[in-house]
Amino acid sequence: MRIPTPIIEYALILPMLIVFGAAVLSVGFEAFISNKYRRQSQVLLTVSALALALIALIIVGNTNARSLAVEGTIAFDGPGVFMQFIILLSSILATLIMAERRVDPAGDAFAPRASAVAGSEDEVIVTKMGLVQTEVWPLLLFSVSGMLLFVSANDFLVLFVGLEVMSLPLYLLAAMARRRRLLSQEAALKYFLLGAFASAILLFGIALTYAYTGELNFGAVSAGISANNNAAGLLTVAVGLVAVGLLFKVGAVPFHQWVPDVYTGSATVVTAFMASAVKVAAIGGLLRAFFVAYGGYAWDWRPLFWAVAILTMLVGSIVALSQIDVKRMLAYSSIANGGFILIGFASTSRAGTAAILFYLLTYSLATIGAFALVTLVRDPSGEANNITRWKGLGKKSPLMAGLFGFYLLSFAGIPLTSGFVAKFTIFVAAVAGGALPLVLVGVVASVIAAFFYIRIIILMFFSDPDPDGPVVVVPSKITAGAIAFTSVASAVLGVFPQWVIDYVSSVSVFLR
Amino acid sequence: MILQPATGIFTFTWVLVALPLLGAFLILVFGKQLKKIAPYLAIALSSSSFVLGFIMFLQMRTRPAGERGFVSNVYQWISSGSLDVSFGLQLDQLSIAFVLLITFVGTMIHIYSLGYMEHDENRGRFFGYLNLFVAAMLLLVLADNYLLLYVGWEGVGLASYLLIGFWQNKHSAATAAKKAFVVNRVGDFGLSLAIMTMFLAFGSFSFSAVNAGMQNAQDWLALTIGLLLLLAAAGKSAQFPLQSWLLDAMEGPTPVSALIHAATMVTAGVYLIVRSASIFNASEAARNAVIIVGAISLIAGAIIGAAKEDIKKSLAGSTMSQIGFMILAAGLGPVGYVFAILHLITHGFFKAVMFLGAGSVMHATNDNVNMRRYGGLSKLMIFTFTTFMVGYLAIIGIPPFAGFYSKEYILEAAFSHSIWVGLIALFGAGLTAFYMTRMVIWTFLSPPRWEDGVHPHESPKSMTIPMIVLAIGAAVIGFALTYNHVFEEWLEPVTGFEKPNAPISVFALTILTLTVVAAGVIFAIYRYRTISPTTPQEVSFLTQAARKDLYGDVANETLLMRPGQKVTKGLVTFDEKAIDGTFLGVANMVWSASRLLRQTSTGYVRSYAAYIVGGTLLVMFLLLIARL
Structure with a gap:
């Protein structure tokens, strides 16, 4: 028997190959470069590989026609390229703030050794030995390459491989926070156990889909569903299990419980990465699986997405109200934002896709900016995450508090911010798709959410600061640059959104 | 007239607004670093706007009359489905006239302020506010829709508030600023209601859509919008019944009074009415309301101006009265629009001259504003006196000074509307001659009654030169604009124009007017042969009333403030009991839900896994x- 050689369009997957190659190279750095130079080399490699991949993506995206690649398992289409773009951009920004060493007097945000509790004898010794945690960089690169694969997968096997390559490094990254070691390790273990559980459910759903259609390729699955009218119960279970597995990654209610724990336990810079790039990837996979593979079955799964979207928006917004930890509050805000994005699933139209793409871009930029600012408010023992400690921050550091207030207003969806435009476009698409009740719930949830965002603004600007309150650290130019970029980009997306809206509308067609 | 997409130099219309806005931004943000150069920066930017506006004006003149209007879309925020929020600027014959007036007079007053504010510590900030005002005023007259006009409208209100209260440590200034703000809110409320009504009726804010919609709109709609716009105009232009703030606004620095409270901002109401010509053309009742408001303000302002001893307040009364002239003219319809704008421009020059002259006099007498303690300044302040006299001759309407032409045309139009309106306007012209003569005698021509230690002297060049320039304008601009009917032909495509058809001949009307004016002058000379340096108490009822602004504040308090306070109290109770109660109830419910749902976050992996199942x-x- 002859097995034909697969045709691989290397040009179209060049960005993925660059990141993946850099990840492998980075493992080599870990083994062969001496302690002294390792950190610098790893950071340099990571940033330049991601930047190179971004440039390659822009060139490849502009010069090649949209098509399926690698025997139809990878979709090189408008939404895929745009989501890869968001992932690479937010990964670069996340890398920049991860490389920060100025804000924590002890060094970067990662524990030099698993056993070294912050402030302990161990840490002092390890620091004296000059040990630093550099394994975060190859892990980050592997995770990013998994995400790039995940959002452009056109085949359930590739989707699953992408998911695992993306997730496994994340479990480790979550465990590496320098401060609050136990919380960090607990978060990682929870994330791993629940993630494995969800992966198993997803895999089972994929297997049942295969059982029903005999296909794994999205296009073929879609054709198989419309051709086959028997044993629909099997398909129902298959779709349900795949939905659960992917909604878990999105952090949709009721599969959201890991989100606050993991976001709070991880180092804040890692949380920024998870809340932006990982969220984008998760939505991307969900979007492709349900718009392409199960697109013909939309009448049956749409009520499910309605219910999940309503639950996610309401639970996310309501529970955020009673949070007293800034990171936990932002985690619930992230959940609620996931719910708003799910409104876009109410209409499997181009407008819905375009609105989701725009939302993802604005949301990931604002999220990185907000979390980067959280790292700057510090007590002697680490970040001051308790909201009451932020009292009167506007008087201590008007710039920091002003920017944080700007992001909060954007999350709350105040007009002329990017958050408003994003919510507005998604609502418009949903109304056009006949999901008016969903939009009404969305508006109610926005009002509830606005309450806790504005509460923080009031706390920052209209209370007197504690004399022994936290200080706002001035970061290095790199972090400052990342914050400046996200702020300017968010402002531009709020004030001049039309050209980006036009652009995402032009790239919102999925290939199958 | 059909508007065209902007081409060539007209695509830079936004720069007219952007230049002074940039100045305001730089000065107000980097005030400390720019302390030395801030005034010069402000002057440079405001004069650049003038130069650019002038070039545009010349370009416009080379084009045929029907093709002089341009729209440029400056900024589109979002265009999605039924919501299209975009902003455009409209440059046509009417707006360019305002652009030239605002930037020219504005620049002159910037220069004057160099001398006037020389010793003020915060003068950087002052120039920043002046630039902010110029930018907002230009936005107001360049907007191509009512919404953007509203932004400019609020912008000039803000700048006016900041400038009236510029000397914050002066209690009366702070109070006056607040009063101006509050009274203006009443007018602004009218404007916002008018805009919402337009949007409901026509689905758009733009002038062109409203004009098109008015073609077949019903009477009541035109009347409603017209009256709401009139309320807005009365607030901004200090017309009856919202006039009270203008007299108090004189607490601000004098250049501010000249620029904002005489030449430009207070005339925004006239602009609004003329710009909305299509609405007023459609409703005679609305036009009549405009005429009545204008006529009352015309007479009341003149009476107040004749009783005040404070030179600036007397001038403020005069401003109210002169704007009454313009509003009255605008209420006459197509026969009067052009002349309202003509009088607005000539008034911008001669009133600015007189305010700057008053400032110069105050500068010379240790900031005294009481005319009873002036006198004999004509020989000591020769430039101030000469320029003030030019303004005086212009405002009372002696040919060939500017006011003669504009006022004469308004009288002609008023007489052709009805004999009674004409007679009221004529009476106003006589009163004007009386109180202005009074002012000139008290200030310059009578024997000195100075306070101890006052040594009057002429002001520095930076102050006299702008006065001379503006005085030349006040002398010639009336003739220049009316020669061969250029101004009527210029504005006709925008506002429409009908030739006035007065029952008496133009020549006879001119003689009649000049006779009335001469009577006013002679009566004033006879009445003020001697002037007491203290205020006499035994005066007629009318004088007493006029000294108290014709009981404007008393009326406001009994008719508006007290009932307003009662309504507010009632609303507060309602708000606390009903609305807050409901709201807090819902909020508490959400809060409890939050606590309850939070309990599900146990932290145990086993329960999380159970949730997933x-x-x-x-x-x-x-x-x-x-x-x-």
């Missing part, structure tokens, strides 16, 4: 329901 069952359930 439960969620999976829920998902299956939903999918099965969908299949049924």
